[in-house]
Amino acid sequence: MRKVQPLLVVSALCAIAVSLRGQEPAPGVTSDAGLVVCVSAPACDAGAAVLARGGNAVDAAVATGFALAVTHPAAGNIGGGGFMIIRTAAGRTTAFDFRERAPLRSTPTMYLDAQGNIDRTLTAAGYLAPGVPGTVRGFAAAHRKFGRLPWKDVVMPGVALAEQGFTVSEALARSLNAELKRMAAFPSSVAAYGKPGGGSWAAGDRLVLTDLGRTLRAIAADGPDAFYKGWIADRIAEAMKANGGLITKADLAAYRARERTPVKGTYRGFEIISMPPPSSGGVALIEMLNILEPLNLRSMGLLTPPALHAQIEAMRRAYLDRARHLGDPDFSRVPVDRLTAKTHAREVAASIDLARASRSADLGADLLNRSATEEPDETTHYSVVDRAGMAVATTYTLEGSYGSHVVVSGAGFLLNNEMGDFNKKPGLTNDTGDIGTPANTIAPGKRMLSSMTPTIVARDRKLVLVTGSPGGRTIINTVLAVVLGVTEYGLTGREAVNLARIHHQWMPDRVSVEESQVPPETIERLRAMGHEVRPGMRQGDAHSIWIGPDGERYGVNDTRTPDSKASTAGGLTQPSAER
């Protein structure tokens, strides 16, 4: 590895650090009675109320998840899937995998047209797009093992929100009005989310979701079997059959959530606990941290060209490994231990030039052939810590915003379009972001590879950070930024969450940069090093909890989203710490 030249840009870098410090953002909402931090205020409040009633962090996480299925329909769900990382107050860790599975009748080439090209419309919307949902089984599995309150008590807050309705915010009104255009092809979706009497949604309106309330009430009363074997399963199977979809009652009955061992790494004395396959998140996060650890980023400064360059080169290499190796571990051997080992990071880092950008095509030439893919932008992450110190990081999703745009007729919930996360054309890996490696090609019952990265950081057996984000493949890099902010740069949780984020994913060979805190000179310098830089829009939405050196727990909602909140169990809720 070539040594970095002395930095000309130190003063600019210091200015950024000072300006970050200069904002003196409030560190966050604190509470020793427990916190829920999420994208939608009424759902965070529902979760915090469960903590206040004596529920633990898993009770609150499950309650928040069901509530988000009501108040944040773009990503909160019961018709999708996701991942949960749990760290008990005593420091024991585990992970729940409730990722969707490919239907039993799926095939590796089901999304190719007659010419053999990927037909992206099939995974963008409609009845062929969903995988078999996992959320309800996942929540039930986590609750069965760790919950303290009765199941009904953690589902009913969602029922109340659906049946009694809740106030529509300005952001939700805008989102629903845009979505209703996309839902036009699906009458059951318009029936659920159209404004009664017609017209557009406006801030202050009340959204009541009657069918969803009935569905959640059945789940509360009869447990997850109501969804996977009872009348809700009937409704899903009927809708699929009537509209050319693949999911059957047999698919639903066969669905199992999995408890898995988290992937673990260390970074400068911090312990990193994250999601194993079928998410790529934990493996790639730990590989990047292992590559960066010897480089002493802090000495390069915060958001400086050399520090950003080093991170981009780590991203490039970890995402190449992701493309090469990662998929559902129940279907093929995934070399998790090797990829998360410090020795592997050293080998991979040997090709990094600290002064020049590498070319992705040179590094992964064997994978590439020729022949685009946009990351969709909805998923949601939330963080919970209870009074005793048990922590839960949950990221779950419908994949695209409002998933497949299909509401199950008579059952009131949206189905995911997660099948699009599979490698849709076996063998096709290209410079636009398609990946065709075998580990993630479609097979009946297989889980599609995810980038979701719910993550917990501890040090000296004490909890330090609970974090995660939406954002498709950008998720892992958003979590990297928050983790580096806290562990490498010694920032507060608030500063780390506010910090500008960058994203490189091996292919396409370009880096996007959140512009707000990255001055044009820095972008120019990165370009001079050989990077294709795209000043970009907002990246991620990392609702986090940070435990300061004073031992206080700070709820740090990501103020990139307007309705987000850190709610406390003590009733001392404050809206977001700052806007």
Ligand code: DON
């Ligand atoms: O599992 C995944 O990685 C994606 N389906 C997540 C989608 C996503 O984050 C879209 N969001 N903003």
